[in-house]
Amino acid sequence: MITAQRVLKAAGKYASRVGLAIRSFAGAPDDRHCPACGSDIPGFFRYGDARDWGCPACGSSPRERLMHYLLDKGRIAVPNGAAVLHCAPNEGSLVRRFRDAAGDYVPADIDPSRYHVAGIQKVDLMSMSDMVRFDRIYASHVMEHVPNDALVLSNIARALKPGGEAWLIVPLWDRASEDGGSDLSGRERERRFGQWDHVRQYGLDFADRIAAAGLTVEVIAARDLPPEDVGGMAIDDVLFRARR
Template sequence: MCGWSGARFVDYGWSERRRPDAQCPRCGSLERHRQAALVLGPALEEGPRVLHLAPEPAVVRWLRARAGTYRSGDLVPGRAMEVLDLTDLDVPSASVDLVYCSHLLEHIPDDRAAMAELARVLAPGGLAAVMVPIHPWPTDEDPTVTDPAVRRARFGLEDHVRYYGLDIVERLEAVGFAVEVHSSLDPGPEVVTRYGLAGDWPDYLFVCRLDSRLHRR
């Protein structure tokens, strides 16, 4: 993402979750950031209007340099250019070519409202790049679980409200998206090794476009 090259990336994570060959020593990018850069590269060639939600610093530099216009938002003041609530975005309908929404939906109780907002703001031909932690089972959620230790054990972090499985695709389709599923292992071992994409288990990137069968009216 920053052009760095060397023998290997540096370790990242804590205690039993520490991963080797994970973080770029120059820009701080992780496996999932570099996967997104590979998949989204073609969509950035013509300088799209970008909306970046809950921006991670390593991605900001890369994405902003390629965007035609760039706007970022976060629910927490000071973390992005403006305060935005993904379940009720202060963004005009059909005004964005690329929404980048990574590791955010698993924090949001009403994720269907958030997904509907992603669809609403997309311009025709645009895409939403959605990433969440994925485990190998169906989505596990329980809004009555609020104890931080239980959430951490069951959903991965204290402020996660669910752990998604690949059935997230059905939720995205339910708000009108056609979804392409990209695993970080899809590019094959040579590319996975070169760009340090392997991690503990595959990362998934869901490229969501408005389903023309539903929106052609």
């Protein structure tokens, strides 16, 4: 669905990108760094309310850069030859990175037609029947779309091998999680949860929902990373690292 909100965000993003290109042409120093593509850049372009959002070289988002940073540092890892389920594989840099490391890379979505990713499969997390199959499951900005998140989290837990990890990122606010009923209109969802197809908004208590599925949770927040390390990378968001 194209909404006025989306059009405005896209227009702002374009204007901000053009501004960056002009600054760069005018000799602004490339004193910032993108861990997703390795480029040194003059800054990040705006997206909606987020001032430092996208990398002008590769388009990476703050959460995409968080993942690359953590992988670069070895805080998290894809074991060699691992079986990796990559849900909603929008982020091209992570598709490449996971595919290179994994022995069995499975990009998947409930609607595979939305992706140009080789080998994309149809997987409905609500009825996923895979058991003890994956070493890593990555789902960024997926859980706020699924009708029953308790069911999906237990399916994810079952699909992980012992010692396997799910890496989950969701949009967060600074209040408790709130679920919307299935009868909410798209407009009402956009008003309450920020986007027409989000059925809930999470707070940091998302960790409790993951734990209720029997997984051990580590919360890795961008704001807790050493500033001397991540200073110029415009990294944001929170990774919920869930271990079986």
